[in-house]
Amino acid sequence: MKEQLQEAVELFEEVIIYGTEHVVKNLDVPIWKEYSPEQIQVLKILSTYGDLSSGKLAEIQGVHKSAISTRLKKLVEKELVQSEKDPNDQRSNRISLTAKGKEVLSISNEAVYENVEKIFKDRIDEQELEQFIETFRKLKTILLMKEM
Template identity: 75%
Template sequence: MREKLLEAVDLFEEVMIFGTEHVIKNMDIPIWKEYSPEQIQVLKILSTYGALSSGKLATIQGVHKSAVSNRLKKLEEKGLVTSERDENDQRAKIIRLTSEGIEVLQISNNAVYENIEKLFKDRIDEKELETFVKTFRKLKEILQMKEM
């Protein structure tokens, strides 16, 4: 089991690396000229988790708070996120997606999905895709339970 699990982790990491490289290199999306992959990731995180403190956002992205602070400043200037003081901790800011942020994220997501669909067409059958989805749903449940 250990060997298979190690292989699964390695494969997952490699798929993330190669997938990210493929998407960045092979997709010419105007919105990606305006926003960095890290900024799009901030929007994805906020879409997934809902409103978050900038500190929690930094933890999720695995970066220093100053890196997130710079990203948030640019996103807020462009109207994609808003920030407000946390009522429980006046030193912290709570970050939320705006409707414009949701729209930018949707444009980016649609472009990625279309690209992946073309890439996988005739290479992955319905049964393989269903197995993949089932496995990732289970992993998501396990990881979400760990958070609680």
């Protein structure tokens, strides 16, 4: 079991690395020229988690707070996110997506989907895709339970 789990983790990491590389190299979408993959990832994180502090964003992205501060400054300037004082803690700010940020993320998501669809078309059958979805739903549930 340990060897299989280790292989699964390694394969998952490699798929993320190769997938990210492929998407970054092959997406010919204007917003991917205007915004960095890290900025798009911030939008995706906010879309997934909802409003967050900059510290929590840094933790999720696995970067130093100064890196998040720089990204957030640019995203605020481009009106993709907004920063407001946390009503429960005036020392902290809450970062949230704006309507423009949601629109940019939607365009990015659609471009990524179309790219992935081209890669997998006629290479993965419906049963394999269903197994993949079932496994990832289960993993998501396990990971969400760990956060509680």
